[in-house]
Amino acid sequence: MIEFILNNKPVKTDLPNGSLLLDFVRYEQSLMGTKVGCREGDCGACTVLIGDLKNGQIDYKQVTSCLTPLGNANGKHVVTIEGLNMESLSPVQQFMVDESGSQCGFCTSGFVVSLTQFCLANATPSYTDAIASIDGNICRCTGYKPIERAAKHITDSLSDKNHNETLDWLIAEKFIPSYFNQIPDMLNALPKEKSDFQNGMVVGGGTDLYVQRHDQLIDQNVDLISNATDLKFIEIENGSCKIGAGTTATNLMESNIFMSAFPQLKSHLKLVASSPIRNVATIGGNFVNASPIGDLTVFFLALDSQITLTQNKGNRIIYLKDFYKGYKDLDKSPDEIISTISFKLPTQDSYFNFEKVSKRIHLDIASVNTAIQLSVADNEISKAHLSAGGVGPTPKYLGETSAFLNGEKLSSQNIKSANDLLQGEISPISDVRGSANYKRLLLRQLFYAHFITLFPDQFSLNSFK
C-alpha cells in the first residue's frame, strides 16, 4: 500500500510501486493539469512537486512525474498544478499571464509548478535561481523571453520573503494555498511502514531506467532505494570524502562540504541534466547505468574515486575506473549494489575542472565530457587524473595521459604532447552525437580548455597553436 498526500488530501493505492506518478495523477485521480509530453524527463510538461518532511519542515523539489515511480511518493506531499490553484491567481500565475508567458498552454502548468518550487525554496531568491528552476521545462511557442520576464517579476516579488517563516509568508502573500501549513501534520499522520521488495529490480531515481525499461517497470513492484537514508549522506573523514550512492546531484549542490571543496560545482552541475532530474538522479545510478557519457561518472573518475559494493555477504572496495570492463559490462554481481563513493578531498594545491559539450549546452547528453584533477606546485604537476566520456565504450579514466603528466612541467608543449597520447587512448565512434573525428577534435579542445580555465594567466588558445 502506498500512501501520500496529494495536494490537500491523503490518498492510498495498492497499484504497483513501479507504476508512474504521472499516470496516477492523470488517469487515476483525473488531475489533468499535469501533461504527458515525452515520457522521458526531457520536456517538463509533467512536472509536479514532491515535498519531503525533514526536521519539521518540508523540502519541496520539482520532479518529472513521468519518471517517478509511484512508490517514491510514499509518505510525501505531492503537489500538482491543481494543488496550487486558489480563488485568485498566485503571483507566479499572474505574472505568467501578464507577460504572455503562455501561448498554446500545454507546457504552462509545468512552468508554474517549477517556478512555485523556486518560491518555496529556502535560498535567497535570485533571478539566476528562478531560471534554474525552469531549466527542465521546454516551451515550443514563446521562445522563453516572456517567461524570463515573468521570472524576473516573480524574483522581485519575493524580495521581502521572510526566511524564518517562509511558508506562512508565502501563504499570506497568496503564492500557495493555506492548506500547505497543515501538511506537516498530515504527513506525520501517515503510517510509517516501509515497503520492501526484493525482486532484484533495484531502482534509484529511475531517471534512466524509466527511459530505457519503461514497459518492464510500470506494472510491477520494484526495490526502491532512493528513500534509503543509509545511502544518502556526505561526510568527511581524515581528508577523505565519503558519499552515499543514493546521494543526488542536487544533494551535492546543497552540501556545504561539497561546495567548499568544489567552488565551481554549480557551474559544472548546471551542465548536467536539469533541476527536476538532478533532484532525483543518484550518483550510484549514474555509475551503474554505465553510459559511456555519464556526466557524474566522468566527474568522479577524475577524483580517482573508490566505490564500495555491498551485498549480503559483505563489502568490497574497488576503484571506480576498474568498475567498467566493457560497454555496459560492470565488475558487479547482480546482487551487489554500490553503497558508497569515496575520494580524497582536493587540497590547497589541487585544481579541478569539468567540461562538457553537447548539441544543446544544457539538458542534453554530452557529445564529449571530461574532468581533470591536477596537483600543481611550482609550475610542476605532481599528480594528474584525467577522465573523458563519449570517446569509447565506457566512461574512461585516461591512465596513460594522466601518468604522462605526473612530474611534468605545466607547459603548452607538455600539454600538446599529452594530447597526442590521449588521442591514442580513445576510440570514439560516429553516432547521432557527432562524428568520430569531431569527438577527437572536441576532446583535444576540452583538454586544452581545462588548462585555459584553470590557469587563465598562463594559457590561452594561442598557447596550443
Add this chain to the structure above:
Amino acid sequence: MKNIDSKGHVTGKSIYLDDISIIKGTRFGVVFDSPIAHGTITSVDYSKALALPGVVTILTHEDIPGGNQIGGIIPDEPLFASTEVHFVGQPIALIIAESDQIAFKARKRIEIEISKKSVIVNPREAKQNDQLIFPPRTFELGDMKNSWKDCAHIFEGQADSNGQEHLYIETQGAYAIPMENGHIRISSSTQGPTSVQKTTANILGIGMNKIEVDVVRLGGGFGGKEDQATPWAVMAALGVFILNSPVKVVLSRLDDMRMTGKRHPYSSDYKIGLSNDLKIMAYETTFHQNAGASADLSPAVLERTLFHGTNSYFIPNVKMTAYSCKTNLPPNTAFRGFGGPQGMFVIESALSHAAEELGISKHELQKNNLLKNGDEFPYGQIADGVELNSIWQNMESKFHIETVEKEIQKFNSNHSNVKKGFSLMPISFGISFTKTPMNQARALVHIYTDGSVGVSTGAVEMGQGVNTKMLQIAAQTFSIDPKHIKLESTNTTRVANTSPSAASATADLNGKALEKACNALMKRLKSCAANHLNVSLVDVTLKNGLIYTNGNKTDLTWDQLVTMAFLKRICLTENGHYATPTIHFDMKKEKGHPFSYHVYGLALTEVTLDCVRGTYDFDAVKIVHDFGKTMNPSVDFGQIEGGLIQGMGWMTMEDLRYNDQGQLLSNTLSTYKIPDIYSVPKDVIIEPLETEGNEMAILKSKAVGEPPLMYGIGAYFAIENAVRAFNPNFNSTFDAPFTHEKVLMGLYGSIDFE
C-alpha cells in the same frame, strides 16, 4: 488584451484532447507501423497479438469500407499499407484494446515479414532515379539566357537546409465517439477539421454530413497538424465504425516522431551574377525538395519555396526550378514558413558567398538590392506597399549597423579565445494561401436573448491567439464588454468547409468573415433601435453596451435592445462569409497575383563564439518588423519572439538525422534538441515599424504567424561570420543547421588524428 486562454493555461484547467473525459467502454488504439523503409509485405501474423487478453481487434486496410486513401492534394497515400511499404513508420494496422498499455504490448507480438527494396533518402538521388512526386516547376523572369554576359561577377554553389521536427509538446491524437444513426463525432487535435471530416467520410464511404469534427485547442501545431493530424482521427473513426464504441488514438512521443513528417529538407544549387555596381543581375537556382514517400502538402510547400526564392531582393533575370523528390522518409509536411524559409536560405547563402569572394560586407550587398514598389516578383505580382527601405533605415537609426560591425571587429582583434559575428536577415513573406480557392472563411455569430454572444469560426486555436483576436473583433464591432462574448470550439457542424488554420491567414480570413457577420447583426439591431426610438438609422450608434442617438445617450441598453429585437422576430444569428478579393494565380503561366499583401522585416543577429569549445551564445537579435497596425501587441510580439527562436533552433541545434536505411536516429527528445531557456539570445528587441497598416489585413493588423520564423535564418549567417573571424580560410559549405560540431570543424578544419 491578453490571450483569453491564459488563465486556463496557468491553472492547468484548459482542456486538450487527452484531457477529455473518457466515456465508459472507450477503447484505445495503437498504430502498428512498418519497421522497414521500402519493401513488399510478404506476411503479417496478428494471431499472437489478438490472443493477448484485452485486445479487442486489429484493423487493417481490409477493414476499410470506402477508399483506402488519405492524400489531400494528390491521392497517393493509403491510410494503411496493404502490400507495399514506403517509409519506416508507415501505418499498417491499428491495434484496438481495452487500454493503450495492452495495445502496446500486443504490438510487440505482431510478426511481419517484408521483402526489402532499395531505399532512397537523398533527394538528389531520387531525382536521378526519376522519383518525382509531380513534374518540376519553374518560375522565370527577364531574359535568363542573355543575362550572364552582363554580370561582372558570377558565383555558384550548393546550399542545403535540413528538416525540422515540429515538436508540438502535445502529440497527435483523436477521440471518436459513436452517435445515433451511424454518425460519428471526432474530437481531434487538428489544424484542419474539414480535412479530417472529408478524409474520414471518404475512408468510411459515407457523407461528410455524418461526421462531426470538433476542436477545442491544440497543444502546439506549427503546421505539423495541418494535414498529419488526419490519419489518427480517421483511424479512431474507423474503430468506432467497426466496433460501435468510442475509440481514442493518442500517439506516444516515440511513435509521433517516427511516423510523422517534418519540415522538408532541401538540397539546392545556385548561380548568382552581379554587376560592377553590385546589383544582382541574374539568379538561377535548382531546388531539390525531399518530399518523403508521398505528396502530402509538398506541392504547395514547393510552390512557396519558388514564391520566396528571391526573398527581399529585386532581381531582373531569374530562373528557379524546383523538384519534389520522392524518398523513403515519412511524407514531409507543413511547418511554419511552408517552404519559404528553405528558399530564402539559398539566396542568403548565395549573397554570403558573393560578399565573401568580393571582400565586402554582406549587408551592403543586401541593402543595395532591396525590393521596392513597382518591382516585379518572379511570379508576376507587382510589389506594392514595400517597407524594406524604411525598415532598413529604422534599423540603422535605432540599432546602428555600422557601429555594431566596427565594435565586433574591434572585439575580435582583441580576443583570441572568443569571436563575435553578426548578420542581417531581411524578410518579405506573402500572405494568402497560394491556392486561391482556399482564401475563404465563414463565421457564425449568435446573439442570445440575454445579450450574450457566441462566436464560431473556422479558426483553430493552437496558441497563436486567434481566438483572442476573434473576440476582440466581435467586442469592437458590437462595442460591448468582451466578457459577454464566448469563443466556441471549432466545429464542422457550425462552420463548414473550412480551410486549415495555416498560411498565417487564419485571423485575416476568419476575422473578416466575423466582422461581416457582426456588422450585419449591428445593422439589424440599429434598425430596430431606430424604429423604437423613432430616429433614422444613421443617427443610431452603440457604444460600450449603450445606445446613443445623435451622440446622446438613451435609456436603451444592449441587453434590452437584443431582447426587443428578438420579440420583434429579428434574426439574431448571422453567418458571415469572406473571400479575399484581387488574388489569383495561373499555374500554367506561373504568373499572377497570389498574395493579398506581404509582411516585411529585418533582423540583426549578434553571436559570440567560444572558439575553444566550438559553442555559441547569441547576444542579441534586434528586429524591425512591419505589423501594419497591430491589433494585439502582446499576441503579436509573442509570435515574433516564438517564431524567431523556432527558426533559430532550425538553424542551430535541431539536428534531424535519418540513416541511409531511412531509420530516424534523432527519434526522442534526448537526441533531438530544441531550444531551452538557456539557448535563447540574451536580448530580443522588437521595434515595430510605424505604418498606416494594410486594408487587406484584419483591422489593418498584418498576419504574423509565419514571417518571424525566417528571422532565425540570421543565426546561421551570424555564426558563419564569427567562424570566419577565427578561421579566414573557412570554406563555407552552406549546410544548415550550424551545429556545435560544424562550428568546431569550421574553426579548425578537418584534422586527421589517426
